[in-house]
Amino acid sequence: MAFNQIIQLVGVVAGSGFVIILLWSALFPSHRIWPPQYYSRLTAIVTWIATLAVFGPALWLGVTGWGSLGLPDWLRFGPGLLAVLLGNVLVWPAAFRFGFDQTSGDTGKLMTTGLYRYSRHPQYVADMLMLAGWAVLSASASALPVIFAGIAALAAAPFAEEPWLRETYGAQYDAYCKRTPRFIGVPRETGS
Numbered sequence: 001m002a003f004n005q006i007i008q009l010v011g012v013v014a015g016s017g018f019v020i021i022l023l024w025s026a027l028f029p030s031h032r033i034w035p036p037q038y039y040s041r042l043t044a045i046v047t048w049i050a051t052l053a054v055f056g057p058a059l060w061l062g063v064t065g066w067g068s069l070g071l072p073d074w075l076r077f078g079p080g081l082l083a084v085l086l087g088n089v090l091v092w093p094a095a096f097r098f099g100f101d102q103t104s105g106d107t108g109k110l111m112t113t114g115l116y117r118y119s120r121h122p123q124y125v126a127d128m129l130m131l132a133g134w135a136v137l138s139a140s141a142s143a144l145p146v147i148f149a150g151i152a153a154l155a156a157a158p159f160a161e162e163p164w165l166r167e168t169y170g171a172q173y174d175a176y177c178k179r180t181p182r183f184i185g186v187p188r189e190t191g192s
Contacts, residue, residue: 004064005124008142011057014050015149022153025160034157035164036105044104056148057132061146062138070137076137083133090115098123110169110178119184120177121161124154158182 016174025032026178036043094115095103102108103123109180115122128151162182165173179188 004061004142006058007060008054008146011054011061011146014053015146015153018050018054018153019149019156022156022160024062026156026163029161029163029167030084032164034105034159034160039101039104039106044101044106047104054153058134058146058150061143062134065138065140065142067139068141071136071139076139080133080136080139083129084137085133087126087130087133087185091123093188095125095127099131107168110165110172111177112164112180116129117180117187120180120182121158122184124157128154 021033025034048064067076097114098111099108118126131147131154135144162177167179169176181187
């Protein structure tokens with residue numbers, strides 16, 4: 001097996017593993033894996049290693065398979081590059097505002113302002129935008145399976161987290177859900 005095939009396998013297995021864990025957690029919230037039932041530094045380390053096991057292969061395969069899909073340059077260096085840049089501009093301030101522990105699954109303050117006014121999960125939206133942009137910019141056929149697995153995991157994550165958020169923050173979270181879209185949109189006025 002060639003090195004890039006191993007890298008691709010790692011990325012697809014990590015992304016697919018995330019999807020399975022998130023679907024399990026969404027379907028069986030009392031036995032959830034994500035968000036973690038008990039947070040520790042080990043939880044944070046495992047979370048970030050698993051995340052890098054998706055993003056790292058996507059990046060590597062994008063570079064090594066650069067342009068193999070034959071997409072036109074205007075598409076790659078226009079919308080593709082813009083999506084990568086915009087995703088990064090959006091995700092990092094949100095992640096830093098959340099903090100390392102809370103981004104890794106620890107309980108913290110319910111965020112409802114800034115980007116969280118327009119999306120209950122702006123970090124996931126920004127990461128999906130970044131991966132989709134990378135798929136177009138790199139135009140790499142070998143990166144696509146990893147990118148698709150990563151996007152599927154990011155799209156599934158809110159469904160695993162929201163029962164826990166409702167349990168943790170109660171009425172405050174319910175009110176937030178009424179006015180704020182899950183993925184992205186204009187906040188709704190609730191009249192209260």
